[in-house]
Amino acid sequence: MGTLQELVYALRKKRCKQIPYMYERKLVKLKYGVLIINIILVIFGLSWLYTNFCPVYGLSRLPSMAIGGLLVLALILIGGFFMERLWCRYLCPYAALLNLAQKLGSLLGIKRKKIFRNLERCVDCELCSRNCPMNLDILASEYVEDENCIHCLRCTIKCPKPGTVCRGRVQ
Ligand code: SF4
Ligand code: SF4
Structure with missing residues (x-):
């Protein structure tokens, strides 16, 4: 699903303007709603209601993909042509x-690598954030604490000052 979305977005000549972070932070919560609906459907033995519309489930059974799944896909x-990684x-x-x-891991004190921005070298050009496929505010702090970071490392490639933003220490 991620690959398909990347291919579609790659058809664009120019990247779309990212939506403001205040809306992004609200929209990312939608997926928790989808998860809760899934759990409720499973408890009541109605998971077919979801799988009939799930594009990922449909893709994994391509020849017999349900019409609902095809429409959602x-x-x-x-x-996804207008917004990078819409589904994810x-x-x-x-x-x-x-x-x-990840939240549970943090609560249990499990350490992991995070994207790190060297504040002394950074010139605040925002190129890292503007190119982030998950629309994360990389400039908000020294480490990207957001659990939505997929560690694609695009920010490290787009930064004009090599080594300023990188996959940091385990912390
Ligand atoms: S690694 Fe990828 S998802 Fe994470 S902050 Fe950098 S560009 Fe965004
Ligand atoms: S792209 Fe590099 S220099 Fe520009 S804001 Fe991001 S970390 Fe700083």
């Missing part, structure tokens, strides 16, 4: 589950 890919950012229940696992 088409909508996601059309939307806002709707994927598995991403929600992984984010919760």
Whole structure:
């Protein structure tokens, strides 16, 4: 699903303007709603209601993909032409589950590598944030604490000052 979205977005000649962070932070919570709906459907033995519309489930069974899944996939890919990784950012229940696992890991004091920005070298050009596929505010702090970071390392490539933003120490 991520690959398909990347391919669709790569068709663009110019990157779309990112949506403001205050809206982004609200929209990323939608995927927790999708996860809760999934759990409720599973408890009541109605998971087929979700799988009939899930584009990822449909893709894994391509020859017999349900019409609902196909329609949602088409909508996601059309939307994905205007907004990078639409599904991963806002709707994927598995991403929600992984984010919760990261939050739990942090609560248990499990350390992991995070994207680090050297504040002394940074010239605040914002190129890293503007190119982040998950629309994260990299300039908000020294380390990217947001669990939505997928460690694609694009920010490290786009930074005009090599070595300023990098995959930092385990902390
Ligand atoms: S590694 Fe990728 S997702 Fe994480 S902050 Fe950098 S560009 Fe964004
Ligand atoms: S791209 Fe590099 S120099 Fe520009 S704001 Fe990001 S870390 Fe700083």
